[in-house]
Amino acid sequence: MSVAGAINDPDTSKKAVELAIARFGRLDTLVTCAGIQRYGDVVSTSEQTWDEVFDVNVKGVYMAAHVALPYLRQSPSGSVVIVASVQAAATQNQVAAYTASKGALHSLARSMAVDEAEYGIRVNSVSPGSVDTPMLRQSAALFGDGSDDGAERVLANWGTAHPLGRIARPSEIGEVISFLTSPRASFVTGADIRVDGGLLARIAAPLPLKES
Template sequence: MAEFDGKVALVTGGFSGIGGATARVLSARGATVVAAGIPPKGAYEELPPGVERVDVDVTDESATARLVTQVVAAHGGLDILVAAAGIQRYGIAAETSSDEWNEVLAVNVTGAFHAVKHALPHLRARGAGSIVIVSSVQAFVTQAAVAAYTTSKGALNALARSIAIDEAKNGVRANAVCPASVDTPMLRASARAFSDGSDRGTQELVESWGRMHPLGRVARPDEVAEAIAFLAGDRASFITGISLPVDGGLLANAAVVLPG
């Protein structure tokens, strides 16, 4: 049997990037997967034929509740929730508008909360379930000018810990994954904005960011998806409440460089 045969998984932010890669990995290993998110401005990223795609804005609690009800009604239950919806905005605290702050917190934190809140009764009903929240290394360390974003990621790690403690008695595990730079549409958009805007300039900046990681490159989305799949599955049955860096050694690397 495949690892996730008979399991039902909901992936928010599941149309592209880390969420899309996770939907593909879980589906390939036997899960029934529903990918949910905001319709892209361009074409949808390719997902396997077996992955169901549902348009939803996770900042809308009623819509998120309907999504979970729809998944359970169609597939008989829910075993795995991956909360991967997220946005990035730049700005220091003194210059971030309230609208920008609220937008980032609404998607990254409140959106995850909505999904968790409405998934939990169904995960409990299984007697065992797994929640994986996509956070960031910026929950631990912070680059310049990301006040709202880094705050949101710190909150997600705390949310995962809280769920882990509160739901252990119900057999539900909760963990966070904390990637460093990952080659996603969101990273590419940032690289385009901070370069000359050309394809070459964007690629050069992505490669430059990669060289800041000890492994010398940015991650692929599927590499993060592998960590998510591990935490979601039975191989991690005694792991709950952790925030797992998937960072190419970034957090292990001291900023001080010796001469010579």
Template sequence: MNDFDGKVALVTGTTGIGEATARRLAEGGAAIIALGIDAGANAMLQAELNRAGAAALVQATDVSVPDQVEKAIAAGVQEFGGLDVIVNSAAVHPYGTATTTDFETWNRAMSVNVGSIYLTARFGIPEMIKRGGGAIVNVASVQGTACQENVAAYATTKGAIHTLTRSLALDYARQGIRVNSVSPGSVRTPILERAARADDPNADIEAAFRRFGEAHPLGRIGEPEEVAELIAFLCSSKASFCTGSDYRIDGGLLAGIGVR
């Protein structure tokens, strides 16, 4: 695969979908700038990309903090010469209703899940314009369309991502920048593992994943690599007429809401 030869890609989040996307874009020839807050995950991803012979700079970054995002993007651009692709995958997933979610938790969800997309756009888009355009993909969720109970902050942020995606797409289309989002259903990630252990810290994770998968018409949960492949398509020249849209990758989950 050489669909990203000569491209520089910024990916936020170094576990789950972010990790899989960084690997997929690197396999396609992209130089990777990866930002994550988990030191262990950062080190593992850096080592994995190094072993694969990829050009990569994995940086410890809280993507909700403007100065950290600005410095990380500047370091990546200095290292690799520019920026062509942004994939926003970093997220937190708090549980709670409007009356049980404290203000700090609410603000943290907003600043990580939505604010980080604003920050990578603010500091990354000027670099993309210098290269003549590029592509941005934001990882949203089916919960931005049809949410569950007890996830008020998370679902709100994912709905906001859909709206911010459309806004960015309209604002920067004339600069050659395409912006789309993807909305996964249940996917094998650390966030889903935490969901499986929400009521029982000793829960059988694979049994829980099978149970979650039963809600999807395809009968299973998704894999991070499957989402990464869709993201790679939307970042590539093959999706050159795609912008301002959300693409579900949910095993048919929302196709049957209210029917099954």
């Protein structure tokens, strides 16, 4: 069973939480992982587009937490994981709204971690690098030649920015989320965990190779 709907619609989160309570009788974990990407700097980004990005990327998280937290406060092991992005800490050109929204999620996670600690709820964020998702593939298609092969070449090129040499699989992000919501992370809260294949660890300008 599942619930579908606009993430910034209060009824979507309300129905999802109600379904979980009806099915399991309690709520222990909330993971928020909805986001959209729009391109433009502050001048070229319209107010409508800015609001669209923040409605999904930030308000959607707020709405889910707003509905879920009263139930999580009743759990003996409540936890929240907010999926943010490495672009909250380091950005590219022409992604002003997206970068700002992901930075807001870092701040929201820290604030919630402090507020909810008295209820024993842990709140953390996870910041992936490039991940093989429909959204990333849609972006790759914009910068490719319109063919599937062109998109694959763009994705492969983006992967080279990560020291591990590739983009991530969604399951690799899921493993970290699973850890953060488990008893193994019982003293981890207010943290942001980068799952970026070393992306932010690398200096953008590499040293020249020595001649042999």
